[in-house]
Amino acid sequence: MRKALWTAAGVGAAYLLRNKDSRQKLMDQFQTLKGKYLSDKTKTRTTNQPEV
Numbered sequence: 001m002r003k004a005l006w007t008a009a010g011v012g013a014a015y016l017l018r019n020k021d022s023r024q025k026l027m028d029q030f031q032t033l034k035g036k037y038l039s040d041k042t043k044t045r046t047t048n049q050p051e052v
Contacts (some may be wrong), residue, residue: 016023 016026
């Protein structure tokens with residue numbers, strides 16, 4: 001089972017190394033997810049602060 005997972009990861013990495021458009025799409029998706037995560041984290045911080 002592990003060998004199949006490592007093979008799939010290797011094939012995916014090789015594909016991304018050879019295909020610049022796919023690599024850019026993947027990086028854009030990570031940036032979008034990071035932005036959503038940080039904005040959600042900021043929202044929870046501001047709403048959970050105790051009132052003084």
